Amino acid sequence: MKQALKFNASSEVQSLIKDWADWLLKEKRFSPHTLQAYCRDLSFFINFFENVSTDFLTHLEIRDFRRFISHRASLGLEKSSLSREISAVKNFFNWLNKKHGLKNDAVSLVSNPKRNKILPKAIDADEAFELLDQAPFFAKSDWQGLRDKAVMMLLYGAGLRISEALSLNFQDLKKNQTSFVVKGKGNKERLVALLPVVFQAVEAYLKACPYPFDNNSALFVGARGERLSPRIIQRQMQKIRAYMGLPDSVTPHALRHSFATQLLNEGCDLRSIQELLGHESLSTTERYTNVSIEKLKTEYQKAYPDKKNENKKETS
Secondary structure: OOOOOOOOEOHHHHHHHHHHHHHHHHOOOOOHHHHHHHHHHHHHHHHHOOOEOHHHHHOOOHHHHHHHHHHHHHOOOOHHHHHHHHHHHHHHHHHHHHHHOOOOOHHHHOOOOOOOOOOOOOOOHHHHHHHHHHHHHHOOOHHHHHHHHHHHHHHHHHOOOHHHHHOOEHHHOOOOOOEEEEEOHHHOEEEEEOOHHHHHHHHHHHHHOOOOOOOOOEOOEOOOOOEOOHHHHHHHHHHHHHHHOOOOOOOHHHHHHHHHHHHHHOOOOHHHHHHHHOOOOHHHHHHHHHHHHHHHHHHHHHHOOOHHHHHHHHHO
16 A cells, blocks of 8 residues: 555454455455555545444444445545445455455445446547647657657557556567557456557657667656656647647547547447457446437537427427
């Protein structure tokens, strides 16, 4: 954990929490960031009560869990944050049961709050291509501009997350490859198609980059030759969208959303898109069908702006 968290609990419970955190890190392969978030979320729950012991944990009732949830909701937490906190708590209790036989029957009755449906933010193909063309002109040097474009091409042309693109090493992409392996969330590997136009952008950057590469070198490097930080690409995207007059929703991740949405619009089936994006659940991928429906509605309104009013007149 990045910082020491305090738990208002017995030494036995604190020891169990440490073991749980080690299990999340080593066996479930949680990233340090996610692990820190889960431990912090559990601390909110533990510290809501007083002098928590193992006996106390096993005898908590559903009303106790609901009191905690109501308290956290009263602080103005977003549903997504509250849902994550509940998931962390349930994860801990499930681990206690499986690993130590410490069972609480009430925790299975705890449900996550219904989250508002958030549609992925995608951008039009024309805007995406113009954005990619503009990328080289906002960097401090030519090679950095080519680097930024290559990263964005991987997001838009291969559907990578920015963390996935920046974790690539030099040996991961080779000329004449038609696909490559990327390590996504939970260290799960998946096969991703490598379009020639995407590799050409990467190759142009590699030729211009002043730093030498070996197989284990980071593919994308910063000004001092270190592995590139996501913040650099996010900052460059801010400059480009300001220049183009695009909304704040146009982020590096929006390029990945656009990749998925356009595949769907071209008739690609959801299962294939799920595999390309590395989604664990098909329901996550299904959000893109809503994006396409919303776009159809928007285009219909553009073509027939007064149609709704005409229908009202006809029925009046």
